[in-house]
Amino acid sequence: MVGPSGAGKSTILRILAGVERRAAGEVVVKGNCWQDTSDETWVPSWKRRVGWVPQETLLFPHLTVRENLSYGGALYDWVSETAALLQIRELLDRRPRRLSGGERQRVALGRALLSRPRLLLLDEPFSALDRSLRVELSQLVSDWALDRSVPIVLVSHDEEDAKWLANERWLVGGGGLRRE
Amino acid sequence: MSHKAKTSICRAQPQRRSLTTLIGKSLLAAIWWAALVAPIQPDGAVASEVLEEIQERKDQRLLVLAAASLSDVLPRIGKEWERLGGRPLAFSFDATSRLAVQAAQGGSGDVFFSADAAWIHWLEAEGALSPGSATHFAANDLVIVVPSDAPMPVGLQRLSEFKRVALAGENVPAARYAREALEQLGVWSEVKDRVIRGGSVRATLEWVSRGEVPAGIVYRTDAIAEPSVQIAFIFDGVQYPKALYWAAPLASTLYEESVADFLDFVSGDVGQASLQEAGFRLPQADIGDGSIGAFSNKVTDRESPASISSAIRLSLIVAFLATIVGLIPAVGLGWVLARFDFRGKAILSTIVTAPLVMPPVVTGFLLLSVLGASTPLGGLVASLGFPVPFTILGASIAALVVGLPLYVISVRGAFEAVDPMYEELSWTLGCSRLKTFFRVSLPLALPGIAAGAVLAFARSLGEFGATVVLAGNVEGSTRTIPLAVYTLLESPTGRETIWVLVGASVGISLLALLGFETLSRRQKSRLEDRRAR
Numbered sequence: 001m002v003g004p005s006g007a008g009k010s011t012i013l014r015i016l017a018g019v020e021r022r023a024a025g026e027v028v029v030k031g032n033c034w035q036d037t038s039d040e041t042w043v044p045s046w047k048r049r050v051g052w053v054p055q056e057t058l059l060f061p062h063l064t065v066r067e068n069l070s071y072g073g074a075l076y077d078w079v080s081e082t083a084a085l086l087q088i089r090e091l092l093d094r095r096p097r098r099l100s101g102g103e104r105q106r107v108a109l110g111r112a113l114l115s116r117p118r119l120l121l122l123d124e125p126f127s128a129l130d131r132s133l134r135v136e137l138s139q140l141v142s143d144w145a146l147d148r149s150v151p152i153v154l155v156s157h158d159e160e161d162a163k164w165l166a167n168e169r170w171l172v173g174g175g176g177l178r179r180e
Numbered sequence: 181m182s183h184k185a186k187t188s189i190c191r192a193q194p195q196r197r198s199l200t201t202l203i204g205k206s207l208l209a210a211i212w213w214a215a216l217v218a219p220i221q222p223d224g225a226v227a228s229e230v231l232e233e234i235q236e237r238k239d240q241r242l243l244v245l246a247a248a249s250l251s252d253v254l255p256r257i258g259k260e261w262e263r264l265g266g267r268p269l270a271f272s273f274d275a276t277s278r279l280a281v282q283a284a285q286g287g288s289g290d291v292f293f294s295a296d297a298a299w300i301h302w303l304e305a306e307g308a309l310s311p312g313s314a315t316h317f318a319a320n321d322l323v324i325v326v327p328s329d330a331p332m333p334v335g336l337q338r339l340s341e342f343k344r345v346a347l348a349g350e351n352v353p354a355a356r357y358a359r360e361a362l363e364q365l366g367v368w369s370e371v372k373d374r375v376i377r378g379g380s381v382r383a384t385l386e387w388v389s390r391g392e393v394p395a396g397i398v399y400r401t402d403a404i405a406e407p408s409v410q411i412a413f414i415f416d417g418v419q420y421p422k423a424l425y426w427a428a429p430l431a432s433t434l435y436e437e438s439v440a441d442f443l444d445f446v447s448g449d450v451g452q453a454s455l456q457e458a459g460f461r462l463p464q465a466d467i468g469d470g471s472i473g474a475f476s477n478k479v480t481d482r483e484s485p486a487s488i489s490s491a492i493r494l495s496l497i498v499a500f501l502a503t504i505v506g507l508i509p510a511v512g513l514g515w516v517l518a519r520f521d522f523r524g525k526a527i528l529s530t531i532v533t534a535p536l537v538m539p540p541v542v543t544g545f546l547l548l549s550v551l552g553a554s555t556p557l558g559g560l561v562a563s564l565g566f567p568v569p570f571t572i573l574g575a576s577i578a579a580l581v582v583g584l585p586l587y588v589i590s591v592r593g594a595f596e597a598v599d600p601m602y603e604e605l606s607w608t609l610g611c612s613r614l615k616t617f618f619r620v621s622l623p624l625a626l627p628g629i630a631a632g633a634v635l636a637f638a639r640s641l642g643e644f645g646a647t648v649v650l651a652g653n654v655e656g657s658t659r660t661i662p663l664a665v666y667t668l669l670e671s672p673t674g675r676e677t678i679w680v681l682v683g684a685s686v687g688i689s690l691l692a693l694l695g696f697e698t699l700s701r702r703q704k705s706r707l708e709d710r711r712a713r
Binding site for chain 2: 017018019044046049050051052054056058060061062071072073083089094111115
């Protein structure tokens with residue numbers, strides 16, 4: 001999804017994540033109906049299994065990186081493996097306060113991937129990373145999603161991200177979505 | 181005698197001087213005020229302003245400090261006095277003991293009405309009265325009262341069967357007389373441990389009339405004026421003490437003549453008629469010159485009325501209990517008010533916060549009306565073995581209710597400071613609302629919650645008004661630091677003890693606030709840098 005700021009890209013992600021309930025309509029993902037205001041269907045957030053990486057990263061400040069990564073229930077070894085892939089292994093015992101912006105984004109991404117999501121919601125996930133790492137991680141996420149056939153909704157202004165992760169491009173604005 | 185009179189005038193001098201400085205100060209204040217206001221007042225006439233103020237002093241009221249048991253009858257006499265052209269009066273009614281200490285310390289007031297001779301002597305010794313100036317003008321009987329629906333008659337022997345007996349504070353004349361009467365009867369040692377102390381005779385009456393205490397000892401006049409109690413026994417007879425009322429001009433008065441006239445008026449026909457109508461007795465003939473009463477002629481603490489260690493220990497227990505028991509409602513209410521929008525939220529918030537702004541005495545009265553042993557809820561709780569009034573439980577409940585607003589406000593603030601997106605994120609990671617509360621919201625708000633607990637703890641330590649109404653002033657079980665200070669205020673020998681308690685109180689409060697400050701900072705740093713940019 002692309003579009004000017006304030007157009008509602010993040011809100012769409014919030015609706016998909018089930019943390020924003022004010023909108024009317026239907027949310028159907030891979031055949032599962034999560035919200036339908038006509039018959040009051042509502043699947044709460046904690047039963048949807050979405051991996052949400054918000055722009056603000058929102059690492060839990062009272063937990064270490066490892067505790068953040070395993071928050072969704074991932075086992076120790078798996079956390080270590082994923083941390084190695086994301087190149088944050090040496091940060092596992094730190095508190096979020098002592099991480100740089102790029103490090104935070106990787107931890108937030110790892111936390112989402114480790115929760116075994118059925119849908120991945122990425123909001124400017126690599127904006128604080130340098131170019132080479134950006135390409136590397138885009139590829140990594142792309143492979144990960146293809147392996148498990150997990151759809152990704154990506155909000156980004158970066159062509160590189162889009163190239164690796166997107167096969168459709170939607171423009172948000174004027175109160176609606178338009179395929180480009 | 182004349183020598184004595186001279187010394188008393190000499191003693192009075194410093195009072196005068198302090199009064200003149202006071203007048204000087206108020207003049208200065210008036211000028212200062214006038215200077216401030218002058219720009220908006222076109223003619224800003226400072227001099228005439230000052231003149232007016234001096235003029236006003238000429239018809240200033242007489243300040244009458246009088247024993248609480250006179251609070252019905254004295255204004256009636258005063259009205260008649262004013263109607264006949266006497267100088268207008270202003271009354272301050274309280275227990276004689278408290279008034280005496282105030283008069284001696286504050287050095288103000290024009291005339292003093294005491295319910296016993298002892299405090300008159302004490303005031304003379306303090307230089308607040310000229311010796312020999314006091315007159316004995318009325319007497320009062322002591323009676324045992326029971327609730328008006330209690331079975332009658334109640335013989336004296338039954339007094340020792342009552343589970344509790346209400347008396348006024350140790351140094352309040354009514355209570356001292358009562359103690360002497362019981363000592364005469366030889367039952368004091370049995371009754372002693374069941375005594376519940378109210379601040380004054382009025383508080384004693386209130387408890388008996390509500391049935392919270394099965395019996396109390398008060399003045400006959402008070403018992404007559406209160407329809408919901410009945411007199412079960414009158415301490416009538418030469419072997420029992422009678423309350424002897426004395427009146428005297430205070431050394432601080434500027435209106436000796438008016439005061440002397442007013443005292444004559446009270447002792448005269450009009451005054452005596454009103455007094456008798458209210459149930460007072462004629463002055464007792466055998467009292468003579470006013471210096472020798474058969475009983476209670478000396479103010480002494482036969483035992484220390486309040487123990488420092490017991491007061492501090494009780495205060496800490498009560499405050500800890502209130503803080504710990506209050507934790508769950510405070511966290512629950514704080515969380516609900518911070519995170520949910522619902523119908524009636526404003527009302528809930530108002531009710532919870534109300535004790536912060538309501539007079540604590542009112543809160544205590546409402547609590548007594550809900551939790552008193554004679555109420556359905558209070559009766560139920562008492563039948564489970566937890567009576568609320570006059571127990572440490574009651575003191576803790578009073579402290580809890582009065583401390584809860586600060587608790588809830590702090591906790592609510594702590595939860596509101598946590599970005600709700602942390603909670604939303606936790607949901608998407610598979611944690612329900614409840615799980616999220618314990619894994620995210622609670623830990624993040626923890627320092628703020630602790631700060632609220634510290635604040636509530638400090639507030640509970642200082643709780644007085646609601647405690648004294650709901651839990652009374654019972655040495656060893658509800659006499660916390662503030663109540664002990666209050667009790668000692670009316671004790672002639674309590675000074676040093678008061679300072680120890682004041683020191684403890686100030687120390688603990690400041691420590692608690694320091695703790696609050698530190699924890700609030702920690703709360704901030706805990707949430708610090710929560711967004712990566």
